[in-house]
Structure formats: structure tokens, C-alpha cells
Amino acid sequence: MPTIKTRFAPSPTGDLHIGGLRTALYNYLFAKKNNGKFILRIEDTDRARFKEGSVETILTGLKWVGIKADGKIVYQSSRTDIYKKYAEQLTAENKAYRCFCSVEILNKIREEQVKKGNPAKYDRRCLELSKEEIEEKIKKNNPYVVRLIIPDGKTKFKDLIRENVEFNNKEIDDQVLLKSDGYPTYHLANVIDDHLMKISHVIRAEEWLPSTPKHIILYEYFGWKPPEFAHIPMVLAPDKSKLSKRHGAMGVLEFKNQGYLPEAIINFLAFLGWNPGDNREIFSMQELIEEFSIDKVQKGGAIFNMEKLNWINGQYIRRLDTDKLVELCIPYLKKTKLITTKINKEYVEKIVVLQKDRLKKVSDIIEFSDFFFKEKMEYDKDLLKWKNMDDRELKNILEKISEIFSGVPEKDFTKEKLEPILKSEAAKVGDNGKVFWPLRVALSGKKASPGPLEIAEILGKEMCTRRLKMAIKQI
RNA sequence: GGCCCCAUCGUCUAGCCUGGUCCAGGACACCACGCUUUCAAUGUGGUAACUCGGGUUCAAAUCCCGAUGGGGCUACCA
Numbered sequence: 001m002p003t004i005k006t007r008f009a010p011s012p013t014g015d016l017h018i019g020g021l022r023t024a025l026y027n028y029l030f031a032k033k034n035n036g037k038f039i040l041r042i043e044d045t046d047r048a049r050f051k052e053g054s055v056e057t058i059l060t061g062l063k064w065v066g067i068k069a070d071g072k073i074v075y076q077s078s079r080t081d082i083y084k085k086y087a088e089q090l091t092a093e094n095k096a097y098r099c100f101c102s103v104e105i106l107n108k109i110r111e112e113q114v115k116k117g118n119p120a121k122y123d124r125r126c127l128e129l130s131k132e133e134i135e136e137k138i139k140k141n142n143p144y145v146v147r148l149i150i151p152d153g154k155t156k157f158k159d160l161i162r163e164n165v166e167f168n169n170k171e172i173d174d175q176v177l178l179k180s181d182g183y184p185t186y187h188l189a190n191v192i193d194d195h196l197m198k199i200s201h202v203i204r205a206e207e208w209l210p211s212t213p214k215h216i217i218l219y220e221y222f223g224w225k226p227p228e229f230a231h232i233p234m235v236l237a238p239d240k241s242k243l244s245k246r247h248g249a250m251g252v253l254e255f256k257n258q259g260y261l262p263e264a265i266i267n268f269l270a271f272l273g274w275n276p277g278d279n280r281e282i283f284s285m286q287e288l289i290e291e292f293s294i295d296k297v298q299k300g301g302a303i304f305n306m307e308k309l310n311w312i313n314g315q316y317i318r319r320l321d322t323d324k325l326v327e328l329c330i331p332y333l334k335k336t337k338l339i340t341t342k343i344n345k346e347y348v349e350k351i352v353v354l355q356k357d358r359l360k361k362v363s364d365i366i367e368f369s370d371f372f373f374k375e376k377m378e379y380d381k382d383l384l385k386w387k388n389m390d391d392r393e394l395k396n397i398l399e400k401i402s403e404i405f406s407g408v409p410e411k412d413f414t415k416e417k418l419e420p421i422l423k424s425e426a427a428k429v430g431d432n433g434k435v436f437w438p439l440r441v442a443l444s445g446k447k448a449s450p451g452p453l454e455i456a457e458i459l460g461k462e463m464c465t466r467r468l469k470m471a472i473k474q475i
Numbered sequence: 476g477g478c479c480c481c482a483u484c485g486u487c488u489a490g491c492c493u494g495g496u497c498c499a500g501g502a503c504a505c506c507a508c509g510c511u512u513u514c515a516a517u518g519u520g521g522u523a524a525c526u527c528g529g530g531u532u533c534a535a536a537u538c539c540c541g542a543u544g545g546g547g548c549u550a551c552c553a
Binding site for chain 2: 009010011013043045046048049099103106107110113114115116117118119120121143144145147162165166167168171172173176178179180181183185186187190205206207208209210211231233234236238240241242268271272273274275277278279280281298299300301302303304305307308309310311312314318355356357358359368386422426431432433434435436437438439440441444446447448449450451452453
């Protein structure tokens with residue numbers, strides 16, 4: 001059996017986004033599942049759209065999620081001679097021709113075709129040019145492109161996901177292969193490279209399906225065996241359109257910055273269009289490699305569902321070692337200047353343990369735990385009141401708690417020791433909420449937080465006493 | 476406009492190939508209850524879908540045709 005070889009071929013026009021990452025993932029999973037190779041090729045043939053730094057972004061993104069490419073990275077921009085040579089070969093064999101038409105003329109032709117209800121195709125007027133005319137134009141340095149001659153007939157191919165697909169060649173435009181700047185278009189470079197690099201399976205997004213016949217024709221012209229094709233469904237925005245920046249689609253590194261875990265992203269993305277056929281939901285990369293199969297890939301597009309990503313991410317956060325989670329949390333706390341002096345790892349660790357179950361993403365640690373680091377609490381005094389408590393009752397209870405706290409020695413200032421005392425106090429007023437709610441708000445300043453005694457233990461006696469005092473002063 | 480692809484709960488999906496076991500299963504979200512001092516986590520339960528219309532068949536979510544809807548492509552972008 002020939003070696004399985006797939007590739008991810010992004011163009012460096014911006015961030016690596018979710019859709020692209022999933023394409024990379026499926027290629028990677030398929031290759032690894034079949035003991036094959038997965039390679040990375042940078043399709044940087046569009047000089048106008050090239051964005052500085054995006055190759056680095058793509059590379060760090062892939063590295064972050066654990067997708068490793070085999071072999072060297074190929075840059076198409078360094079291979080223009082190869083593409084040019086093949087374009088010339090096609091031209092010499094009358095499988096392609098030079099076209100000198102201007103963009104204006106081209107647009108006009110297309111417009112007229114559409115008006116007539118025809119496919120928007122070029123009318124091949126440059127195919128009529130005589131040898132002399134062509135030579136003269138070249139001599140005069142007239143810019144030209146090289147176009148593929150689409151033959152008559154039909155082009156059929158078998159897609160691994162969509163089965164048989166058929167196009168009538170009449171509908172297909174004479175594709176530009178070589179641009180007037182000497183760079184190849186995707187179609188030419190892609191086919192040549194896939195062949196030269198012995199790619200066995202082309203797994204790419206569905207948006208490429210309509211141009212596949214052009215590629216097949218190219219393979220035929222060159223006398224090469226085409227690879228297998230698998231056109232995977234697209235990742236959609238909530239409005240079902242192609243996911244783009246317009247929808248606030250984030251780059252992979254932005255997910256990283258927000259505190260999503262790479263394992264969660266991978267797990268989530270794998271399930272966007274694929275699933276193992278049973279009820280399991282949580283999969284590691286290794287498990288995905290073992291289970292992945294291209295024929296279980298969905299045909300229809302999948303909407304990117306942030307809620308589910310959050311859930312999966314929460315699952316992974318809960319499974320993380322506390323040490324590791326502490327390491328991940330610290331940069332966020334630092335960045336927001338919540339940690340100003342030196343880091344007290346022990347202190348942060350206690351907080352992280354407390355918040356672990358609550359985090360959807362690591363960055364949540366900031367808004368969930370800011371009160372552990374702040375001196376001043378800011379909250380509405382009415383928040384201190386449990387149900388229909390009045391000022392007087394509230395003041396009494398806070399003073400009572402304060403009194404109780406002062407009677408507890410510092411070493412006994414733990415949840416374990418404090419709980420029975422406060423519970424018995426609560427029993428006197430007949431409602432746990434009357435004691436615990438005001439205390440919790442006084443300590444955290446929030447309407448939602450971990451339990452007051454867990455907080456108290458971490459904050460320590462002195463700080464708790466101060467916060468109670470501040471609360472009482474407000475009433 | 477032309478061509479292509481697709482179509483199961485709000486979302487991701489199982490089931491479809493090999494029709495009956497499906498008054499359609501799971502997950503997220505949502506709702507309720509339990510735990511409980513709030514939030515979370517967790518447990519239990521619940522609401523919720525085969526786009527429509529024709530065939531084929533004893534029987535169709537599953538096969539066929541059509542309609543409708545959605546998406547993509549239609550660049551000297553990828």
C-alpha cells in the first residue's frame with residue numbers, strides 16, 4: 001500500500017482561524033491514523049494579500065495545539081521557476097494559452113455572459129491570436145496570463161465524503177494558471193506541488209469542490225494520477241454563512257490568550273463535523289488519531305458553537321493538575337495587576353483550588369477572584385442584605401460575626417473550625433442565609449462567589465475583620 | 476444570473492449505505508427538582524427534531540423524484 005501523505009496548505013494572509021485549524025486537524029488525524037505523513041506547505045503566491053507575520057502566527061498556532069508537521073515546510077514563493085516551467089509546457093502542448101486581455105475587458109465579458117443567463121466565462125478571444133500576434137505582443141512587453149484550456153466533455157471524480165461528483169466542462173472557465181506577475185495561481189501551484197510532494201489525499205474545505213474539476217483536468221494534462229479528494233464541510237458562523245472576521249471569528253492564538261486549553265480546542269474542533277459514532281465526548285489527540293475515519297465526516301456545514309467549546313474547556317480545566325492550572329492563572333493575574341508585588345504561589349494555589357470548578361476559561365480567574373487581591377471592595381450596600389433584611393438586622397449580624405471572629409485564635413481560623421460556630425449562630429436566627437450571605441458579600445463584594453468560609457480561610461483573620469468593619473461602616 | 480454541495484431537537488450530532496428493533500438516541504444550551512448560605516460543580520427528571528410534496532414498499536428518518544430552504548463557487552484570492 002502506498003504511503004498516506006496529507007498536507008495543510010494555508011496562505012499567509014492573516015491569522016490561523018478555527019476553520020483552517022480544523023482542516024489541518026483532519027489532515028493530521030487522517031495521516032497519523034494511517035501511519036502516514038503530514039506536511040505543511042505555505043501557499044504564498046498572492047503578493048497582494050500577503051500579511052507580514054502570519055506564517056509565524058500559523059506556525060505557533062499549530063505548535064500550540066500539538067499538530068506537528070513532518071519534514072520541511074515548503075514555501076511556494078520559492079518555487080516559481082517550477083510552476084513557470086510547467087505552465088510553459090502546457091502552453092507548448094496547446095493545453096494552455098496566453099491571454100492579454102485587461103481586467104476591464106474581462107469584467108465586461110463576464111457581465112455580458114451573466115446578462116444572457118450564461119456562466120460567467122472568458123470568451124477565449126486570445127485563443128484566436130496567431131503566432132505572430134502573440135510574438136509581437138510579447139515583444140512589446142504586453143502583460144499576459146496563462147489560461148488553461150478546458151476541454152469538452154464532463155469531469156467526474158469520486159470524493160471520499162461526497163461520493164460521485166460530476167461537472168459539465170461547458171460550465172468551467174479557462175482558469176488562469178499563471179498571473180501576469182509571474183506567480184502561479186492556487187490551481188497550478190497546488191496541483192504541481194501535490195504531485196511532486198506525492199500527496200495521496202487532499203483533504204480541504206468544501207469551498208474547493210467547484211474548482212476540483214480544473215485540478216483533475218490539470219492532472220490529466222500532465223499525465224499524473226490525481227490524489228484522493230475529501231471535501232470537508234465548512235465551519236459556519238451562527239448565521240450559517242462562512243465564518244469570517246466579520247463575525248468576530250477569533251484567531252487560534254486569541255483562544256489561547258483567553259485561556260482556552262489546546263486539548264479542548266482540538267477535542268471541540270474534531271467534533272465539528274465528525275464523531276466516533278457513540279456517546280463519548282472527551283477525546284485526547286491520541287484517541288482521536290486512533291478513532292478518526294474520514295467516512296464518518298459529516299456532509300453539511302457546522303456552526304461554531306462557543307457554548308459547547310466553553311463546556312469542553314471547563315471539563316479540561318477540571319482535569320488539569322492544580323500546579324499546572326496555577327501556572328496558567330498567574331500570567332492573567334499579573335497582567336491585570338492583581339498581583340503587584342511578588343507572587344505568593346501558595347496563596348494563588350488556594351484560590352485556584354477554590355475556583356477550579358467554576359472556570360470556563362483560564363482568564364475567568366480574574367473576575368472570579370479579584371477580591372482576593374484588592375484592598376477595597378466596591379459594592380452596593382443593599383447587596384449585603386439577605387432577602388428582606390433591614391439595616392438594623394444586617395448591622396447586628398455583621399457585628400455579631402465580627403465579634404465571633406475576634407474570639408477565634410488565628411490558627412483556628414479555618415472553615416472547619418468556623419463552620420459549627422456560625423451554624424449555631426445561624427440556628428438562633430433560624431436561617432443560614434441571614435448569616436452566610438452578608439458575610440459572603442462583605443468578604444467578596446460579589447453576588448456570586450465561592451462559599452464565605454472558604455474565602456475567609458484564605459483571606460485570613462485580619463483581612464476578614466477589616467472587611468467586616470468596612471461593611472458595617474457602610475450601613 | 477449560472478453551476479455545485481447540503482438538509483434529524485436552538486446548536487453539535489447518532490441512526491440512513493445493508494428499509495421494520497426509532498411515537499428517533501447522546502451532548503451543549505435551556506427549564507425543574509435534589510444538594511445548598513449565593514455561584515459553580517454534581518445527581519435526577521423535563522421541553523425540544525426526521526423541511527415539504529409525491530412515489531417505491533406490507534413497512535421509509537432511512538431508497539427514488541420534485542419542490543423549498545441554506546451554503547459555496549462563479550478573481551490575474553486562496
